[in-house]
Amino acid sequence: MHPRLARLLLPAALLGLAASACAAPGAPAGSTTENRSWSQITGQAKGQTVDLWMYGGDQQGNAYVDDVLTPAAAKLGVTLRRVPVADTKDAMTRILAERQAGSQDGTVDLVWVNGDNFATGKQADAWLCGWSSQLPNIKFVAPDDVLVTQDFGARVDGCEAPWHKAQFTLVYNSARVATPPTSMSGVLQWAKDHPGRFTYPAPPDFTGSVFVREVLYSTSGGYAKIPSKFDQGAYDKLTPKLWDALKHVAPSLWRQGRTYPRDSVALDRLYADGEVDMTMTYGPATLTKLVADGTFSATTRVLPLDEGTIGNASFLAIPSSAGDPEGAMVVANLALSPAQQALKADPGTWGQFTVLDTHLLSHSDRARFDNLPASRVVPPYDVLSRNANPELASSWVHPLDEGWRRAVLGSGS
Amino acid sequence: MLLILAVTGTALAAVVATSLGLLPLVGQPRLSIAGFTSLSGDLRAATQESLLTAAAATVLAAVIGLTIATLVGRAGRGVRLVIGLAAAVVTVPHLVGAAATGLLLSDVGLAQRWSGVSAASWPELVGGRWPWATVLELAWKESAFVALVVTVSVGRQYADLREVSAVLGAPPRAQWRRVLLPLSAPALASSSLIVFVYSLGTYEVARLLGRAYPEPLPVMAYRLFTDIDVAARPQAAATAVVATGLALLVAVIGLPLVRRLGADR
């Protein structure tokens, strides 16, 4: 073959190779653990190295996995390797590429996901399913707990094991906010009364996106008024009020709403620097450390809302392309054990709320949770989750994020 | 050469195919230009933002880089320090540079705290109407890159030629214009071209320091690529194709110019 022709054809040939795999994804989808017993799985897991991909920006989380979970996994014969990523979406990119390439020996064995990444993976059929319902420690999770059977409106279907619970939380500086508002409409009113002292991250940032949904709940008269699956009619009926409320408050926001912080880290910095008086988070566990190390002011407090806020859980999922799925299951089961959940719930360790129902535990295990030290900033989960609202289905997220960009973002400048 | 062609050709082909809907993650491949048309307004704004940022950063980087190189060529006091610092700056990743620039230039950043300007009258450098902070960060790091490349390529030749011209009685300004400028032109032009093309494609700086809308092409591509809905991927790829096409266009226009500068001597 003429050498130049060969050069031109090489990329084409490589691409063809890729396309042949992409056109018909199907082979590894929906794989399940069939009917292996748990002891068979633990046997196969021995000697495996599990690559756990997780967001690495939380030092306490990193330390918990490295110093507590990894040694415990080693006792079960499983080597746990933490792969720190800047964003869980990096892990999703790798998983989806492995899925597209039809890999069976992928390098992501376990990944810490929240609802939107889980939904993305489900859309692409990229998760191993049917395994988490077979974990021995799942018996300590209440079977009727919606937070762990549904993730962002998608049925969990045994495709991921719950890890911890989270609650969307507004945070304020009590030295600056004398009489904190008690409802979402009150928060918006407070923002109007205090120009430049409030803002929220721009969707599609995860936290900003939740905030917009919280406001939607408020302007629609409660979550019960919104169909949980996306519905164009409901969207057309409910969102004009939402955009009105947000456009109305925009001129009173930080920088007159001409721009928004790009993500929750940027908002946290504005709050830490005293540029705004409120911030928000979907992971209140981090607040204890942020106050302790001086990043946030010591007068930082959590702002409870009368109507409650959105709660959810985050999970450990196994991609269908995982190379060491049995080891990953063993780690997920270990992470769900009462001992690990109690250690993780200690605010000095990580402070993540347990997904277990403590009523299902033995006396001694329950005592572990009862004896946990209290955080000086974050109230206990049952206080934080009072009147907790369910999440909307993930099918709502994209239309709301896009709608916000068109209706609210353009209007500020 | 073959290796570059294989890697970039494949990547480019894959991006184009994705943008045309031929490599969907779910569903059947179908040829469509919807990825491009559905976003044309945003694409135009993003293209503008990208070109503006890249052009400003390149001009600044080239001017400052050349100044540093001139200084180094003169071999005066503090030259070692300057060239050492330039090398230090080249080793700092853009992500870190952007984070540091943010700490420095934000509304209550270190610059505001130390300068004593009140927070209210501090200009909106980070995330404001104009991409000041993005341009400054790119110019900062890339000026060091330009300075190193120019210094290296001019090297001892300049010292020798300058001595000759000084002996012949040329004033410093003429030395600079007649000796350094022509000597450094090829390196300056090719490094500026790299800076421009790189600035068009860079993602992390504008994401950290820019505003939410309009955003440069790479930021937009990344946002769409990581959308919760994988159906947005063709749009992301379309954005990437526009960015790549733009950069290639600049390269095709710029390269003959770079070559001519090299041929002048």
Place this chain on the structure above:
Amino acid sequence: MSSQTPVRRRAEHHPHNTVIPAVLVLWLVIPLTPLLLWAGASRWSGTARLPQIFGLRGWQEALDSGVIAALLRSALLGVAVALIATPLGVMAGRALGWRLVRRPALPSVVLLGPVVLAPFAVAMGLDVVILRLGVPGELTVVLVLSVFALPYTTFTMRATYLGLDPALEEQARVLGASSRQARRCVTLPAAATGLVTATGLAFLVGWSDYAVTLLIGGGQIVTAPMLIGSAAAGSGNDALTSILAISASLPPLVALAVFTYAASRRRTAAHT
């Protein structure tokens, strides 16, 4: 060297000669000051001008995050990339700089390709193709990064060769050297600074990459940029991020300083 003295003296009299270096030093240093300050801060709350408590909290966190092993992996990756990209860059730069190819436009456009594509290419399709090929991740990381480093090495070497006279090599051959000897003993020493810069730039491509190492390497090589990226993505990590960034900048600098010192020693030795 003595003939340079009058030139230098005249230059020092020029008033710009202290102002401009000072401004340039500031331009290069100021953006780094937040990093240096944060690296020594244990607590820096609110909008204080300086940290409230100086200390080494962040250094402990950095050690806990495994920075030393990550730096070693980064160094290995950088060296591997430099070993591949530098010789190729020398060859390509020589051909382009001395116009040994008939149509230099095409290779130049191709060479800019990786710069044009770098950020997008990896995630949007290249990773799938590489996965399909089934080549081990570590090897492909090195290869792909070498491709991304090639424009830098080639353009540096092209500029260097442009400044060198091809006649020099010819003269050596007239005097009886083989073409290989001529290249090795005459041209390469003259191009030494360029060669070092090219090597350094190639090393930095491998040393500081995030996306290729993670997405193509599949997380098997956890390098310093991955630690920096994930630390920068969290709130309250300013001290840690600064320290990781500084510890990732120091080794290349030390290498450069050692090289400069050695080079100046050699030059002085040659003169005496």
